[in-house]
Amino acid sequence: MKAITLPLKSRPRWRAPLIGVVVLALAGGGWTVMNAQPKSPAAQPAAKAAPKDPVYELASADVTAISTRSLAVSLPLSGSLAPVAQATIRSKVSGEVHESGVREGTAVQAGQVLVRLDQADLKARLQQQQAMMDEAQAKLELARKNENNARTLLGQKYISQTNYDGMSNSVDLARASVKSASAMVEIARIALNDSVIRAPISGIVAKRHVQAGDKVAPDMPVYTIVSLNELTLEAQVPTTEIPRVKPGQEVHFKVDGFAGRDFTGKVARINPTTETGSRAMLVYISVANADGALRGGMFAKGSITTERSAEAPVVPLAALREENGKQFVYQIVDGKVVARPITIGLRNEDEGYVQVTEGVASGANIIIAKLEGVKPGAKVKMSTPAASTAQNKPASPVRG
Structure with a gap:
């Protein structure tokens, strides 16, 4: 008899992948449970250190030391120089010029013979x-x-x-x-x-009007002499600024050709009327010229010192802070920023300084730069010692 072989029943193919998914899920759940348990103190990282206050490093340009000096406010001016003493010598008699040898540019003394007539x-x-x-x-x-x-x-x-x-x-x-x-x-x-014509003043011959052999008549000019010992600077000042100008005020000016030299003078008088066609008045400034460097007709440009303070601490205008209508500066004290209220006096906008009458003393270090984050109480350090930016020099003119 022939044996009959029955076929084996096949297993479902999806069981193997399903079993793998279940195993992975069980493993992930166990890891989550284990990590959810509180860790021991030994396993925790060391606690972070408490944050420290920042220390700002300031450059030398950010800080200045307060200096003490006089502060001035000035009014700009310009004008021409004219000799105070100038003489046009005229003949008093008629006659023929016998001698006239003194030429232009020659220095003469009072009483010196200039012309001889026949x-x-x-x-x-x-x-x-x-x-x-x-x-x-x-x-x-x-x-x-x-x-x-x-x-x-x-x-x-x-x-x-x-x-x-x-x-x-x-x-x-x-x-x-x-x-x-x-x-x-x-x-x-x-x-x-x-008939012998002499110099009435000491000075320099500016013009010789006659030559030897010329005929002169009474009141005819023969020589012009200019004295350069003292000059007058005639400058126009707007009428709105005249109340600030007073006789005796100091004037500093420069002249073309003498760029490195500063000349001085004093206000002598003020013309009571305005110049024709303008709203300005002439101010006459007396200028001593002992060495004869200045000449008549030269153009001068300078300023009148209308106000001058006493010796006092001065600070740059850039260092001023204002809050609620009060002025103060940031001073560095023991490495910290301190807001110091101050009382200000005379200020010079062009020079960039203001006088301090109360609040800070000479030598104090103050911050002049506007720095983000540097406020009262902040710690700072300076890379180099602060130097004073104020110099003992004449005030720059304040432009109106």
Whole structure:
């Protein structure tokens, strides 16, 4: 008999993957449970250290040391220089120029001879007037003798009183003639002296108007002399600024060609009226010029010091802080920032400084830069010692 073989029943194919998924799920759940359990103190990381306050490092440009000096406020000006003493010498008599050798640019002294005129006519006129005076004196002597004789005759009753009075009157007329002749002699002598023309002041010859051989007439200019010992700076100042200007105020200015030199002067006077066609007044500044460096006509540009404070601490305007209408600065004290309320006085916008009358003392270190995060109480350190930015120099002009 033939054996019959039955086929084996096949297993489902999805069982193997399902079993793998179940195993993974059980493993993941066990890991989660284990990690959910509290860890022992030994397993925990070390606690973090408490945060420290930051320390800001400041550069030398961020800090300045307060200095003490005088602060000034000025008013800008410009104008031309003119000599105080200037003389145009004119001839007082007519005549021919015999000598005129002093040239332009030559320094002369008061009394020095500049021009000599021909004196022949003037000497002859003097001699003529002298002769007329001699004649008048002779007539006076004769009139006096006649008067004396008449007085004797009048005493002896030989002449009348009328005759005597006539003789006496002749003496008066002769005396008057002598005085007139004497005056004419003096005029002739003065004319002769005037033929020699001298410098009335010491200075420098600016213009020679005549040459040898020229004919001159009375009141004709012959020389112009300028004294440079003292000059006047004439500057226009707006009428709105005139109340700030007072006689005696100090003036600093510079002149083209002397860029490295600072010249000084003082306000001498103020013109009471405005200049034609402008709303400005002339201010006259007296300038000493002992070395003769400055010349008439030079253009000057400078400023009038209208206000000057006493010696006091000054701080840069950049260092000022304001809150609720009060001014203060950030001062560095023992490595910390401290807000110091201050009282300010005179301020110079152009120079960038303000006077402090109360609140801080000279030598204190203050912060001038606006730094983010640097507030009162913040710790700071400086990379280099702070230096004072204020210099002892004339104040810059405050532009209006």
